[in-house]
Amino acid sequence: MTLILDVVSGAFMILGSLLALTAAVGIVRFKDTLSRMHAATKPQVVGLILVLTGAVIQLHGNVDIWMLVLVGLFTVLTAPVIAHMVGRVAYREQGTTDARLVVNEMAEDQE
């Protein structure tokens, strides 16, 4: 049983670290701020939650687990807020090539 839990939590942690690495590669390689923000929010949040899940499985029975759950909940709540604020500022300052957007609701606000 312990071996199974070890394997599962190890798989979670390695997958989460791989996603964090993916986010870092995306941040280095993408061209503008909005694309970099895409790399910074989605794989980053999923990677962090996977690593936290692995840690919770590994530390099962410990009294401090609720803090890790709290961190996961808080990350899910705050990452969209940050992305929203940074995205607004980035669009206002840099604009974007409109041809690449399917829906552009902010263009109507700016006219």
Next chain:
Amino acid sequence: MTVVAIIAGTMLILAAALTCYRILAGPNSLDRLVAIDTAMAVAMCGLAVWAAASKDTTVVPAIVALSLVGFLGSASVARFRVGDDQ
């Protein structure tokens, strides 16, 4: 578990190094803000891996503190920063 910690730690260190490049080279402060946010999440991942590998939960409150301070910092920079050309 040690092997998992070494593999995950190597990938996280690589991620932190790549993020540092963007923090240094980012054309404007928004890129740096996004990169710092990522660096904060990588640090949280590293602390969680350390807590799981050592079965020692001393660093768990630090993860909570990092997530709170990271949110406050990113939100205030995005709200109150001054553009780069001024």
